[in-house]
Amino acid sequence: MELLEAIILAVLAASTPLLLAASGELLVERAGVLNLGVEGMMIVGAACGFAGAWATGSTLIGALCGIFAGIALSLVFALMTLGLAVNQVATGLALTILGIGVSGLIGAGFVGERISTAPRLYIPGLTTLPFVGKILFGEDGFVYVSIALIVAIWYFLYRTRAGLILRAIGDNHVSAHALGYPVLKIRTLAVMFGGGCAGLAGAYLPLAYTPFFVPGMTAGRGWIALALVVFASWLPGRLVIGAYLFGAVSILQLHAQGWGVGVPSQLMSALPYLATVVVLVLISRTRSGGSTAPAALGTVFVPDR
Amino acid sequence: MNRKALAAAAMLLATGLGLGAAVAADKLKVGFVYIGPVGDFGWTYQHEVGRQMLVKEFGDKIETTYLENVSEGPDSERSIEQLARAGNQLIFTTSFGYMDPTLKVAKRHPKVMFEHATGFKRDKNMSSYSGRFFEGRYIQGQIAAKMSKKGVLGYIGSFPIPEVISGINATMLAAQKINPDIKIKIIWVNTWFDPGKEADAAKALLDQGADVIMQHTDSPAAMQVASERGALAFGQDSDMIKFGPKTQLTAVTNNWGPYYVERVKAALDGTWKSEDTWAGLKEKMVVMAPYTNMPDDVKKMAMDTEAAIIAGTLKPFKCPVLGQDGKEVECKGGDALDPGQVLGMNFYVKGIDDKIPGK
Numbered sequence A: 001m002e003l004l005e006a007i008i009l010a011v012l013a014a015s016t017p018l019l020l021a022a023s024g025e026l027l028v029e030r031a032g033v034l035n036l037g038v039e040g041m042m043i044v045g046a047a048c049g050f051a052g053a054w055a056t057g058s059t060l061i062g063a064l065c066g067i068f069a070g071i072a073l074s075l076v077f078a079l080m081t082l083g084l085a086v087n088q089v090a091t092g093l094a095l096t097i098l099g100i101g102v103s104g105l106i107g108a109g110f111v112g113e114r115i116s117t118a119p120r121l122y123i124p125g126l127t128t129l130p131f132v133g134k135i136l137f138g139e140d141g142f143v144y145v146s147i148a149l150i151v152a153i154w155y156f157l158y159r160t161r162a163g164l165i166l167r168a169i170g171d172n173h174v175s176a177h178a179l180g181y182p183v184l185k186i187r188t189l190a191v192m193f194g195g196g197c198a199g200l201a202g203a204y205l206p207l208a209y210t211p212f213f214v215p216g217m218t219a220g221r222g223w224i225a226l227a228l229v230v231f232a233s234w235l236p237g238r239l240v241i242g243a244y245l246f247g248a249v250s251i252l253q254l255h256a257q258g259w260g261v262g263v264p265s266q267l268m269s270a271l272p273y274l275a276t277v278v279v280l281v282l283i284s285r286t287r288s289g290g291s292t293a294p295a296a297l298g299t300v301f302v303p304d305r
Numbered sequence B: 001m002n003r004k005a006l007a008a009a010a011m012l013l014a015t016g017l018g019l020g021a022a023v024a025a026d027k028l029k030v031g032f033v034y035i036g037p038v039g040d041f042g043w044t045y046q047h048e049v050g051r052q053m054l055v056k057e058f059g060d061k062i063e064t065t066y067l068e069n070v071s072e073g074p075d076s077e078r079s080i081e082q083l084a085r086a087g088n089q090l091i092f093t094t095s096f097g098y099m100d101p102t103l104k105v106a107k108r109h110p111k112v113m114f115e116h117a118t119g120f121k122r123d124k125n126m127s128s129y130s131g132r133f134f135e136g137r138y139i140q141g142q143i144a145a146k147m148s149k150k151g152v153l154g155y156i157g158s159f160p161i162p163e164v165i166s167g168i169n170a171t172m173l174a175a176q177k178i179n180p181d182i183k184i185k186i187i188w189v190n191t192w193f194d195p196g197k198e199a200d201a202a203k204a205l206l207d208q209g210a211d212v213i214m215q216h217t218d219s220p221a222a223m224q225v226a227s228e229r230g231a232l233a234f235g236q237d238s239d240m241i242k243f244g245p246k247t248q249l250t251a252v253t254n255n256w257g258p259y260y261v262e263r264v265k266a267a268l269d270g271t272w273k274s275e276d277t278w279a280g281l282k283e284k285m286v287v288m289a290p291y292t293n294m295p296d297d298v299k300k301m302a303m304d305t306e307a308a309i310i311a312g313t314l315k316p317f318k319c320p321v322l323g324q325d326g327k328e329v330e331c332k333g334g335d336a337l338d339p340g341q342v343l344g345m346n347f348y349v350k351g352i353d354d355k356i357p358g359k
Helices: A002-030 A038-056 A059-083 A088-110 A132-137 A141-159 A161-171 A173-178 A183-209 A221-231 A236-259 A265-286 B002-017 B019-025 B043-061 B074-085 B096-108 B133-147 B162-178 B195-207 B221-229 B257-269 B296-311 B339-343
Strands: B028-033 B062-067 B090-093 B113-117 B126-131 B152-157 B183-188 B212-215 B232-237 B248-254 B276-279 B286-288
Touching (some): A002 A038, A002 A141, A002 A161, A002 A183, A002 A221, A002 A236, A038 A183, A038 A221, A059 A088, A059 A141, A059 A183, A141 A161, A141 A183, A141 A236, A161 A183, A173 A183, A183 B195, A221 A236, A221 A265, A236 A265, A236 B183, A236 B195, B028 B257, B043 B232, B043 B248, B043 B257, B074 B090, B074 B096, B090 B096, B090 B257, B096 B113, B096 B126, B133 B162, B133 B212, B133 B232, B133 B248, B133 B286, B133 B296, B152 B195, B162 B183, B183 B195, B212 B221, B221 B232
Parallel strands (some): B028 B062, B028 B090, B090 B113, B113 B126, B126 B276, B152 B183, B212 B232, B232 B248
Antiparallel strands (some): B248 B286
């Protein structure tokens, strides 16, 4: 039981950055914008988050620094793709390269520094419950925020008028524009939201996961988040399944190796990717059709004046 | 006609003054290819320290460049080619996976000198160099067996290549001498650098009962996890004591600087030759970080072992070495396994209850 508890705790920790970054990107893509710069925004969020927490000693301020750094970088993207109507794919890739460079620059002075890990929730009587206590009531704030965030995104997209408008813009920006909706303004807000989420996801790494900063510490998690959005067919529910499944298989394959299951570790390392793709594809097969990509995804919109 | 004669005279004069002067006026361009970021606080960081030593030593006689975060495989070939075309005359490629790409580029640029770390392939213009890291691992194995209360060691491997496998075997051979029943759990993360994954692997090992963590990956994540959990750990590549002041027992650190200085000097003098360098504790290419967080008797044992390895009286792979099946491994080096057997090691020794992935 103790081992199972430890495994679940590790799974939650490993899945949280993916869920955070993918949640933001899901909203961005639902608005019809493809921002491939998640990895870049994450790594800048990681550097700034660490800098903030190191300077103030506060995880919360570190997290906020991460969020603002992500937003700042996403504004560069918004300016290019929405303001100047530059190709989104190219800009997103450039944003990643820029982010990796900027984070290295910001973080250079912090390599080798340590901070204390993000505080964990503690509710007397509840956190000490056997087995479920630590899992439900003993996580760091990021875990709760990530779950609240994806629920809020689901509610926003499917239960509010603003969410309906955002989806409409993502499917057909010309019609939405003709109806009088401010396409570019809403898309800019969505991109900023996505940037903030990616920044927070990045900040999670040095603040809660491994409390130090090293350049390149996101190690491709931004790309996995991007892929999760696609394989979840742009649906929040499936995104949650995808993110936790990916996290779970990543952790379980490590344990399986420790137990000495005779499967080559190279295959084990590939399992999280395989399992996530297979499961999400199966889900979208069984339900009729499933949701497809927002129709206007990645296309440039220039309003006629 | 006149102009041609003048040029010829000038050329003669230049030859007369000696080529040496002409070369010295030209800076030697030295390039480095790194697998990780220079700030990884591990493997790449140590190579970067070596490069900085070059800059300090030779000043404006040389010009150094480095490319960081170059992944192994096709990407690396492009990067090495780029350095060669940019006029670098001496190129250090610092990861095992760069071996074949380096060899390919070396064949295309016969006048450029190449130095590949931790591999076994060479050419007329390509040297190989590596540390006998297993010597340090042997000391770690002894300390680990002494310090482990549960008798279970946790080992985080990167890729199942000979260098890592020989490290695991050296650890185990030393640990068995202290505690014949010692167990080792091995988790491969299939990456050199991913702090999150390394931390997850460390957590998994601790959760499965290991109480001393050793790693063959490049970030201090595992050290940090062990420190959080109150376990013990060994640093890797760099002294990681900062990340575990009460956790780090010692670390096998890599000291490339002196070698780099020697090779650049040879290149400047024109005496550079393709060679195979394999240096260890004795040559100080492998250096043990201070022995900390252990009782004095363990510390003394570690220091004695270190001295014995340096003196050559203790050989980590002393024959007979028994394979997993209990059969003796052929002893090609007289009283110990020969360098080729260690550099190409692809078997586990007896007592390791696991299988080499993909074998």
